[in-house]
Amino acid sequence: MASRTFLPRAVFSATDSLPRSYFLGHHRSGLEKMKSMLGSVDLVIECRDCRIPLTSRNPLFESALAGRERLIVYTKQDLCFEENSLRKLRPGGTERIVRQWHDPTPVVFSSIQHEKDAKRILSRVEESVQKSDSFMPSRMMVVGMPNVGKSSLLNSLRKVGVGKGKAASTGAQPGITRKIGTGVKILEGDEESGRKDVYLLDTPGVFIPYVPDAEAMLKLALCGSVKDSIISPVTLADFLLFHMNRNDPTIYNDYSGPTNDIMGMLESVAKKTGRLRKGGDLEIDASAMWMIKRWQRGQLGKFMLDEVTEDGLRRHLEAERGALPSYSQAVKAEKLARRLKSRTKQLQ
């Protein structure tokens, strides 16, 4: 009798023909402007996505921000762990390792739902302001990959810091912020104690010029750093299925039993959610998109896509150094980015 034990796939075979670039014009100009403004900035708040702590690290920032005081904020923590996960039994296990990676740079894990996270970031901001002996208001800058939650963080720091409403537009697609703003007050100065006003500058998300690893591109797309139109939703949903199966194949049991077959899964989703065309054909792409969006909102499992291990960052950096693109690869990536840009424009 055949065994009924479900075996998830051990590896995901990502095709080499996937796009590896999404470096658009406003990414390049945003980065240049950022660099030119760094001289007048006291602290850089670098946001990374908690679900992909290694993959959402942009090597471009490492060179641009070298020597600047930095606070690393891991955003979207609420999408990383189930409430009743092992993390509760081993408090801070993952967080402790990630903090160690960056030591001595301070690290905060945050979720926009939690005011206490904004308070923790603001107290780091205050510590940094106290170090400066200038009487001028303090300026800080928030940077990171597209869609990691920079503008949302700015809004929540402003709300908690000065009790004011939303100042920056946010959205589920990358590229909402296109230009560096003039600065938004996040802490009120106080003449008596000598505390200065603190302003935070929002910046456009900047993508990596060339992503050498196809799986990394899929992770970035699944987490929303790349526009939906760039990678086929079925490929992305298959990659999500691969990760759901590694975490817990019962996550999707409202739609299907444990499976490695993405087409079967999407057909089942289409039927159960009523995604049918006239004549009864199933809307497969729309069902894939529905699965992806649900996961992005934390409604189809909460888990990390990167593996967090003590030597994870060291190994990631070694792989990155070994995979630096040759000049011809970089030129090819630039051309591809231009093609993608015009394709994105046509689709807008």
Ligand SMILES: Nc1nc2c(ncn2[C@@H]2O[C@H](COP(=O)(O)OP(=O)(O)OP(=O)(O)O)[C@@H](O)[C@H]2O)c(=O)[nH]1
């Ligand atoms: N669940 C959850 N969603 C978040 C969090 N922070 C941001 N988001 C969502 O992530 C999406 C992107 O947020 P933005 O603040 O627009 O991201 P951004 O980094 O400014 O994006 P760009 O304009 O591409 O630079 C929005 O849909 C936010 O609501 C978080 O902590 N938890």
